Amino acid sequence: MALLRAFCVRAAAFFLVWWVLTEGDSSGLGAGAVIVLIVAWFSCTLYPPSSHALRPVGMLVFTGYFILRSVIAGLDVVRRLLSPSLPLNPGYLRVKTSLPEGGPRWLLANTLSLMPGTLSVRLQGTSLELHCLDLDLPIDQDVRAAERKVAGVFGLGEAGTEESAS
Amino acid sequence: MTEPVILVAQVVLMVVGCLFFGVGTLGLFRFSDTLCRIHALTKIDNLGLGFIVLALLPLAPSVTAGLKVVLIWVVALAASATSAHLVARAVRSGQRADIEKGSRDG
Amino acid sequence: MTLMLNVVAVFLLGNLLVALVRIWRGPHAADRMLASQLFGTTGVALLLVLAQAQGMPSLRDVALILALLSVLAVVAFVTRVVGIDRSTEKTRSDPARPESERP
Numbered sequence: 001m002a003l004l005r006a007f008c009v010r011a012a013a014f015f016l017v018w019w020v021l022t023e024g025d026s027s028g029l030g031a032g033a034v035i036v037l038i039v040a041w042f043s044c045t046l047y048p049p050s051s052h053a054l055r056p057v058g059m060l061v062f063t064g065y066f067i068l069r070s071v072i073a074g075l076d077v078v079r080r081l082l083s084p085s086l087p088l089n090p091g092y093l094r095v096k097t098s099l100p101e102g103g104p105r106w107l108l109a110n111t112l113s114l115m116p117g118t119l120s121v122r123l124q125g126t127s128l129e130l131h132c133l134d135l136d137l138p139i140d141q142d143v144r145a146a147e148r149k150v151a152g153v154f155g156l157g158e159a160g161t162e163e164s165a166s
Numbered sequence: 167m168t169e170p171v172i173l174v175a176q177v178v179l180m181v182v183g184c185l186f187f188g189v190g191t192l193g194l195f196r197f198s199d200t201l202c203r204i205h206a207l208t209k210i211d212n213l214g215l216g217f218i219v220l221a222l223l224p225l226a227p228s229v230t231a232g233l234k235v236v237l238i239w240v241v242a243l244a245a246s247a248t249s250a251h252l253v254a255r256a257v258r259s260g261q262r263a264d265i266e267k268g269s270r271d272g
Numbered sequence: 273m274t275l276m277l278n279v280v281a282v283f284l285l286g287n288l289l290v291a292l293v294r295i296w297r298g299p300h301a302a303d304r305m306l307a308s309q310l311f312g313t314t315g316v317a318l319l320l321v322l323a324q325a326q327g328m329p330s331l332r333d334v335a336l337i338l339a340l341l342s343v344l345a346v347v348a349f350v351t352r353v354v355g356i357d358r359s360t361e362k363t364r365s366d367p368a369r370p371e372s373e374r375p
Contacts, residue, residue, distance in 0.1 A: 020237055021336075023329065024230035074186065074213030077206050081193050090202060092258075110247040113254075114212060119205055121254045131201045131254060177276060184283050187314055191287050194294040200302050203294075207306055211313035218280070218317045225273070225324050234332055235320060242316045242339040249309040249346040256350045257302045 006049035011040035058152035065149045066111065073116040080133065091135045092121070095128050095143050099150060108150045115146060176221045183217030186210050200257050208250040212243055277325035284318040305349045312342030 018032040080087055099105050109120040109128060117137045122129040132139055193206025219239045226232035288310065295307040316335045323331035 017237070020230050020233045022230075023234055024228055070209070070216075071213060073209045077193065077209045078186070078189050081189060081196055081206060081210075086196065088197075088202065090199070109251060110244065113208060113247045113250045114243070116209075117205075119201065119208070119254050120251050121201075121258045129258070131205075131258075133202065133205050173273070176273075180276065180280050183317070184280055187284060187287050187317070191291045194291055194306070200300055200306075203303065203306060204309075207309055207313075211310070215313050215317045218321065222320055222324055227329075231329065231332075238316060238320065238332060238336050238339065241336060242313055245312045245339045245343045246309055248343050249312060252346050252350045253302050253305050253309065256305075257300070260300075260302070 002049050003044060007040055007044050010043055011036055014039050014043075053155060054153060055155040058149075058155060062149045062153045065145075066114075069116065069146075070114050073114060076116045077133070087134070089132075089134045089136055091132055093130045093132050093135065093139055095130060095140060096126050097128055097143075097147060098126070099147060099156070104150055104154050104156065107153065108147060111146055111150065112143065115142060118142070172224050176224060179217050179221035183214045183221060186214030186217060190214060201254055204250050204254055204257075208246055212246055215239060215242055274325055277321050281318055281321045281325060284314055284321065288314050288318070301349075301353060305346060308342045308345040308349070312339050315342075 014036045015032065018036055019029070022028040022032065097105060097108060099108055105123060105128075109123050112118045112120045112128075112130065117133040118139060119131040120128060121131050130139065130143075187210075190207055190210035193210060194203050197203045197206055216239065219235055222235055223232050226235060291310050291314070292307070295304050295310075298304055316339050319331050319335035319338065323329060323335070
């Protein structure tokens with residue numbers, strides 16, 4: 001049953017992407033429907049519906065947080081660049097993440113690359129190496145906040161464990 | 167169709183987007199080390215692209231065309247973040263190789 | 273509006289050209305690979321603006337493909353040219369492995 005549900009959800013999502021890519025051209029919808037079904041079937045065989053289902057509410061919260069933080073990140077770098085003294089204190093920092101392997105961890109690493117002052121350099125198991133523009137920033141606190149938002153997208157609990165609800 | 171308010175907003179957004187791109191390119195020259203350059207390029211250019219996309223949205227001929235532009239923005243964001251990570255990782259492993267070579271030679 | 277779009281397009285193109293100076297000067301291979309990232313963002317913005325200014329919707333498809341290909345270029349670079357992680361980890365682990373375990 002879970003497989004059927006995942007299949008339908010994915011097919012709908014792929015069809016939406018197809019519709020957008022063809023800019024709503026009605027002549028391509030027939031071919032799109034066939035391709036979407038094949039791709040959805042492939043995706044269900046290759047990536048069987050796992051516990052990391054995407055949560056719409058979590059995704060909305062994440063998007064808002066992401067846009068806000070990336071604007072801050074851009075302005076932060078611009079400020080550093082344009083001030084004559086180039087206030088930088090670059091260095092490496094290692095943080096541990098409690099997120100499960102796969103999608104959640106990669107989303108965190110990629111998100112941190114676009115967050116203020118951090119750039120993910122290497123992801124090994126649960127340890128993530130970051131390059132920081134300024135080590136005086138509260139990096140660890142920011143990482144925890146980003147981690148919570150990513151956990152929300154995948155419906156994971158506070159400690160990175162599966163929530164029992166739904 | 168294009169009201170003056172929207173037109174002014176578009177021009178402002180485009181100018182801001184261009185300024186971000188300009189500063190991002192400046193970052194390539196002002197920062198002395200590769201990783202800091204990646205920081206500048208990734209964060210500032212993505213913001214610049216965001217502003218340009220916002221400015222273009224009211225001009226889109228249809229809803230789907232607008233959605234497509236947003237989709238391209240999301241893909242470009244993911245692409246840029248992934249590239250930044252990979253280049254940074256290459257730089258870092260190069261540094262490590264240098265350190266190891268140095269300690270073996272010395 | 274078309275004039276404005278054209279001015280923006282020219283500015284972005286100039287931006288790309290200035291950035292190419294950095295690519296040309298290097299000094300590291302990684303600095304040069306930033307060109308791919310640059311085309312992934314500035315190039316995409318340029319194509320989106322041109323698609324609107326010239327009334328060519330197909331340029332949006334080009335922008336999408338450019339964004340995707342820029343990642344592939346970087347992936348090819350880090351695995352082939354730099355040999356990500358491999359150069360350090362192989363030299364460290366290979367001599368440690370006993371002779372009998374090697375194929």
